[in-house]
Amino acid sequence: MKGRRFLPQDLVGWVLFLGSVAYLLSFWRYGINWWDEGVHLNVAQRIADGDEWYRDFYAQYGPGRYFLLAGLFKLFGSHILVARVLWYILLGVV
Numbered sequence: 001m002k003g004r005r006f007l008p009q010d011l012v013g014w015v016l017f018l019g020s021v022a023y024l025l026s027f028w029r030y031g032i033n034w035w036d037e038g039v040h041l042n043v044a045q046r047i048a049d050g051d052e053w054y055r056d057f058y059a060q061y062g063p064g065r066y067f068l069l070a071g072l073f074k075l076f077g078s079h080i081l082v083a084r085v086l087w088y089i090l091l092g093v094v
Helices: 008-025 036-048 064-076 080-093
Strands: none
Touching: 008 080, 036 064, 036 080, 064 080
């Protein structure tokens, strides 16, 4: 059985994805957005440290993004770079 062929639609998808990531990387130098990024980093760190959702804290967004980031914090360490790479990849996919 042959592998899947590379189609022009694939190229368009990759160009859009990489273009989105490049666009988002252009904002890297502006520093941390204390409200949005700060909330995400704080909640993800609390989950990684063992705090319970809704028992120990409340966050205004759904839990998926926090649990994903908390897992990455456990794997790669708690650093803003981990969060930003995750957000850039997710936003590029969307």
